Amino acid sequence: MGVSGESNSVKTSFVELPDELDRVFPLMKELRTALDIDEFKRLVMLAHTADGYRLVVLERGGKPVALLGYRILHDLVHGSHLYVDDLVTTKDQRSAGHGAELLRFAEAEARRLGLTGLRLCTGVENESAIRFYEREGWSARALAFKKKVPRH
Numbered sequence: 001m002g003v004s005g006e007s008n009s010v011k012t013s014f015v016e017l018p019d020e021l022d023r024v025f026p027l028m029k030e031l032r033t034a035l036d037i038d039e040f041k042r043l044v045m046l047a048h049t050a051d052g053y054r055l056v057v058l059e060r061g062g063k064p065v066a067l068l069g070y071r072i073l074h075d076l077v078h079g080s081h082l083y084v085d086d087l088v089t090t091k092d093q094r095s096a097g098h099g100a101e102l103l104r105f106a107e108a109e110a111r112r113l114g115l116t117g118l119r120l121c122t123g124v125e126n127e128s129a130i131r132f133y134e135r136e137g138w139s140a141r142a143l144a145f146k147k148k149v150p151r152h
Helices: 022-032 037-051 098-112 127-135
Strands: 010-014 054-060 063-075 079-089 117-120
Touching: 010 098, 022 037, 022 054, 022 063, 022 079, 037 063, 054 098, 063 098, 079 098, 098 117
Parallel strands: 079 117
Antiparallel strands: 010 054, 054 063, 063 079
16 A cells, blocks of 8 residues: 655555564654653554554655554444554654555555444644544544553
C-alpha cells in the first residue's frame, strides 16, 4: 500500500520487530516525549507479545514520516475491533495526508480481519487532533477516565 513517485515516493509497511525500532523511535518520540529508547523497545515488545501490537511506518523518499501503532481488542462493549494506540506524523510533514493514509490502512486492516470497527483516544485538550479525526469521519463517543496507582 503506497504511492510511488521519483525521490518523493511514499511507502507504507509494517515495522519489523525488534530490528527496526531504533529507526522509528525518533518519530514516536515526537508523540511520546517522555519515552527513552530502552523503555520504547521494552514496551513495544511487551505489547506485541501480550496483545499483538503492531507498528506501521509511512516513509517518504526512504525517510519515516508517519507512524501508526495498533492492536486488536475484544470486549463486551465494542466486540472485536482495531484499537489505534499511536498515530504521529513528523512536524514538517503534517497536513500532507500521511495520518489520513495510515487511518485508511487501519480501516482496511479492520475490514480484512472482519472486525466490527475501529477505536482510538486522544486528549480532550488536543483540539487539532480532534478536528483531524472528525474530518476523517470519526466521531467522539465516550469520555475516558484515568487514575494512576500510587507506588508505596
